[in-house]
Amino acid sequence: MSTTVLRQHAEEQFAEELDALKKVDDRQRPTHWQLSPWAVVTYLIGGRLDNGFEVSAKYIGNRRLMEIAVATLATDRALLLFGVPGTAKSWVSEHLAAAISGDSTLLVQGTAGTSEEQIRYGWNYAELLANGPSEKALVASPMMRAMRDGKLARVEELTRIPADVQDSLITVLSEKTLPIPELGAEVQATRGFSVIATANNRDKGVNELSSALKRRFNTVILPVPASQEEEVSIVAKRVAELGRALELPSEPPALKEISRVVHIFRELRNGQTEDGKAKLKSPSATLSTAEAISVINNGMALAGHFGDGVLRAADLASSLIGAVIKDPVQDQVVWNEYLETVVKERAEWKDLYRALREHA
Numbered sequence: 001m002s003t004t005v006l007r008q009h010a011e012e013q014f015a016e017e018l019d020a021l022k023k024v025d026d027r028q029r030p031t032h033w034q035l036s037p038w039a040v041v042t043y044l045i046g047g048r049l050d051n052g053f054e055v056s057a058k059y060i061g062n063r064r065l066m067e068i069a070v071a072t073l074a075t076d077r078a079l080l081l082f083g084v085p086g087t088a089k090s091w092v093s094e095h096l097a098a099a100i101s102g103d104s105t106l107l108v109q110g111t112a113g114t115s116e117e118q119i120r121y122g123w124n125y126a127e128l129l130a131n132g133p134s135e136k137a138l139v140a141s142p143m144m145r146a147m148r149d150g151k152l153a154r155v156e157e158l159t160r161i162p163a164d165v166q167d168s169l170i171t172v173l174s175e176k177t178l179p180i181p182e183l184g185a186e187v188q189a190t191r192g193f194s195v196i197a198t199a200n201n202r203d204k205g206v207n208e209l210s211s212a213l214k215r216r217f218n219t220v221i222l223p224v225p226a227s228q229e230e231e232v233s234i235v236a237k238r239v240a241e242l243g244r245a246l247e248l249p250s251e252p253p254a255l256k257e258i259s260r261v262v263h264i265f266r267e268l269r270n271g272q273t274e275d276g277k278a279k280l281k282s283p284s285a286t287l288s289t290a291e292a293i294s295v296i297n298n299g300m301a302l303a304g305h306f307g308d309g310v311l312r313a314a315d316l317a318s319s320l321i322g323a324v325i326k327d328p329v330q331d332q333v334v335w336n337e338y339l340e341t342v343v344k345e346r347a348e349w350k351d352l353y354r355a356l357r358e359h360a
Helices: 015-024 037-045 063-073 089-101 125-132 142-149 167-175 228-246 255-271 290-307 313-324 331-341 347-359
Strands: 077-081 107-109 121-123 138-140 152-156 178-182 185-188 194-199 216-223
Touching: 015 037, 015 089, 037 063, 037 077, 037 089, 063 077, 063 089, 063 216, 077 089, 089 152, 089 194, 107 142, 121 125, 138 142, 138 185, 142 152, 142 178, 142 185, 167 178, 194 216, 228 255, 228 290, 255 290, 255 313, 255 331, 313 347, 331 347
Parallel strands: 077 194, 077 216, 107 152, 152 194
Antiparallel strands: 121 138, 178 185
16 A cells, blocks of 8 residues: 555554454454454554564553443444544544454445445446446445445445435344345345444534444443543643644644643533533534634644644634634634633733634
């Protein structure tokens, strides 16, 4: 794989860690799993192996949640990762597939335009018209390929898929088969097959899951980081990784700047100051950890390409405001109030206040 690709798949980016885990992993592996459940959780949470090799943390949070997710996939149940936007659902989904199947690319991206064919199968219409329905004319979906090969299929943003299309998963999840009535045949799932879906209930256009479909999943709710320190460490880690991948010509950001962005996001998200002394209005924006990472990265790009390479308040101001103000009327009022009653009063934030006022 060329190193010039913008974003490597997880199994390529962390191939060294996966190989190191395989060498020391002597525990029982479910059929067609690349690693044992213990090794999969170690890959996700990170840690030092007996041979001294250091595995980086992909998920910073409650280890038990990852153990529950992996244990679910070791049974015949599908896994639903649920939570507000930006809680690493897609990130965890990709790394689970990379560690378990060695392949995170069997993906159905859910949108309002996702059709049943994208989940089940489609047809090569030139071949279909020339010779009629046949195996040669069949175009396998990622779901069908995962069933045949005993791998994990990923369905991103399940609640954005129309309800009638969602329900095409019911037969796959309950009977472990995919009927092909045009050929009088079916594809039966091979051991190792399962589905990881992600969903959130905060976006507009959400299509509720039917009770029949919900029953086919074990649900793991991924929470927002419990503390500011935990969220800062997540942001710092991902910013460093993305900075290297994007070859940004700036210094790694000081923890002070990361901490201030996370502090603002947490206060506005929670509707109160961190010390609990003042109530705040919350904007319509989600203000997730993922958005904090984006704000810092954008600031690093500004500092590197148009500054001296050192991330400062002025580099963060525009993207920070853009992350908070999604509704130009309602959110602007909330932001101005927060700026004048909270940010302005913090002596150590004077530079940030001035930069934010210039862009207000």
